[in-house]
Structure formats: C-alpha cells, structure tokens
Amino acid sequence: MNKRDAQKTATRNKIIDIAEKLFAIQGIVSTKTIDIAKAAGVAHGTLFSHFETRDILVETILNRKLEDFQKQFLEINSNQEFHCVINSLLDLLVEHEPFFSVVFRELSIVNQNLRNLIVYRFSIIELYVLHMFENFLSANGISTAMKPEVIIQHIFSLIIHYLNFREILNYKESIILGKKDDLIEVLNFMIYGGGCNE
Amino acid sequence: MNKRDAQKTATRNKIIDIAEKLFAIQGIVSTKTIDIAKAAGVAHGTLFSHFETRDILVETILNRKLEDFQKQFLEINSNQEFHCVINSLLDLLVEHEPFFSVVFRELSIVNQNLRNLIVYRFSIIELYVLHMFENFLSANGISTAMKPEVIIQHIFSLIIHYLNFREILNYKESIILGKKDDLIEVLNFMIYGGGCNE
C-alpha cells in the first residue's frame, strides 16, 4: 500500500475509533458529525468523503462492534460448561458495557436497519446460550418448572433492561457487575427451584 | 367563566388531548409542534401562546397522564388482595399501553426533568406493590427464597422491558397481555418455589 492509501486508511480508522468512543461516552444521537471530526482531528468534510452519510458511519461502527462481540463470545465459549458460558457472557458485557448500554438505550431512535442488526446479533447469542442450557439440563437430568426458552428469554430481558437503565439507575461503574449475583441467583432458582430439588 | 376564557380553555385542552394521542401513536420525539397544531386545528403560534416551549407541553401531558394513572391504580386497589393488585396493575397498563410503551422507549431521549418525573411516579407504584406483597407474605406465613424487594423489582423490570420492546418484538396488540401469564407464572414461582412449598 502506498503512502496515500495508508494515510486514507489511517484517517478512516481514526474516525471510526474516535466515533465509537464518543458514542459510548455521549450516546449515539447526541454525538454530532462535527464532534467526531474535531475529536479525530480532521475536517468536517473529510468525514463525508469516507462515509456518505452519518447513518452509514453509525452502521459501520455498530456492525464492527457487534461482530467483534459475537466472535469474542463464541471463541471463549466453545466447549464450556453452561455456568461458565453465562459467566463469560456477563464478563464480556461488563467489558463493553458503556457501548452496549448506549446501544440499548437508543435502540428505539436509530433507524430500522440498525435496530434489526442489533436485535439479530443478540438473538444469535441468545440462541447459542439456550442451546448450551438445554444441553446442560439434559446432561444433568434436570427438568425445570418453566420452559428452558422462557428462562433464557427472561435472563436476556433482564440483562437488556439493566443495560438500558444503567444511567437512570445511576450506576457509575458496571450495572451488570452490580446485578450479576442477582441474575445468577434468579437463574439458579429457576433451574433448581427454591432449594428443594437439590 | 366568560366566552373568551371558555374558548381559551377549550383550545388548550384540545392541544393537550391531540398531543397525547399523537405521542402514543408516533412517539414523542417524532411528533413535531406543527403536527400537533394541524391535528388540533389551530395555528402553529397558538400552541406557543398556551405552552412557552415544546418541553413544557410534553411535561404537562406526561404529568397529567402519570398522575391519572397513579390515581386510577390507587383507587382500584385500596383494600385489595395482592394478586388482584398485580392483576389490575397489568390491566391498567394494557389500557394505557401505547402511551407508556412510547414513554419507556423514549425515556433516554427526553430531558432529565421528565425522566425523573416518570421514574419517580413508577417507583411510587412499585413501592405500593411491594408493601402489598409484604403484607400478603406475612398474612399467609410465606417466606420467599429471594428477598421480597428483589422479586418486585424483578417483575417491574420485566414489565418495563416489555413496554420498551413492544415495537421491536412486533406486538400489534398488547405485549403486556401477551406476557401476562408468563409474568404471573414467574411471580408465583418466586413466591411458592417449584411447586414444593404449596
């Protein structure tokens, strides 16, 4: 790659990286294109020579982040025991929490495409977790009072709700970390019941 | 009241009523002041002679709606058994679902004041439900595996999550109605355990 192309790629990456950081800090909607350009140290117009529209920039970043997240999650969890899968999912969410907190908070504002993208990626992860859960149940001969998919949906609903309410519930640090024990307790309760099956 | 004042009050009420309906249908953010004025059949400027700013109009409507909701809820539920309280809360939410679905979906976009208002009103209802729950538990000599406040928080988290995700999960009708049985099942499970305490 020649110097010019290298420079172009560097600029593009700088814009993406800075924008991702700003999104996680200020939210996607309130981060303006001029903010991104200034923070990246490029002219406002440069941004539009790399990304036709603001929406395309947002989509690029979300795509990259969600892909990374999913890949990381699946890499960690190949051949893991179910409780480790849940644990590492929560740990991974803690790591990326500022970004995903914003994503779920602003889910209803971004356009339909982006919304589908986000929901799709998370549903893949949910399905994977459900699959691991069902394996775990049958391997240990456990039959739960509620349907397995209801239990997993339930846990995911709570996780997404906590991410969504992180700011409102005023968690300076990680809300997932703060709620982790509760989540695990609820999950175990749903698996083993009120301590009478185990 | 003279004719002029009556007219003024009528105009004000028309604006509020129409705006509330539009908010429930289109969302708060995407409903523009000009839309409200047109739908109410008044000039754009009239709106601002009744409400200094758009935010004040939104606040007025949210205030009224939340107050009504809380009042209705408390009226229905004085001297009720706990399961009736939960039932009538869910029924009341079904009735006002389009509006509250929008409210929770856009919670992160409205300004801090409005957000506090909404969270405050719902926390009062949550506290009331918790109070009824604790009475119910002690009256029946039930001790739950999880703390009562964790259980109630849990149920409220799910309710708010469902309202928030109503559109995304593509419920044309009521999502609260659709999830009601699940919610009651989870609640009973948390009270009575996996069928072994009762």
Add this chain to the structure above:
DNA sequence: TTACTCATTGAGTATGAACTCAACGAGGTG
C-alpha cells in the same frame, strides 16, 4: 355604539446540524 382587550393567526426568524464543493497541496507517475 365605541373603544379596548386578548386569543388567534401564519408568514417570518433563528438555530443547529447534516451535507457539498471548489480550492489546495502532498504524493504519485512519466
């Protein structure tokens, strides 16, 4: 009836933010 009040009107203004484009100059090419 006459003079005043004030709710209503809607074209006009202000503002903010996405997006454009002609000019520039470093980098590549013959």
Add this chain to the structure above:
DNA sequence: CACCTCGTTGAGTTCATACTCAATGAGTAA
C-alpha cells in the same frame, strides 16, 4: 522536473423545526 491524481479542507448551502410577533377580529365593558 512537469503534470496529474486524489485525499483533505472548511466556508457555505440546505433543510428541518422550534419559536416570534405584528396584524386581525371576536368578545367585553362603558
């Protein structure tokens, strides 16, 4: 070196939308 290419620049344009204000005329009071 001379010329061309193209990534970058930032002042300017466009557009949406909240908000203004002078004019209007129905309602009120003497």
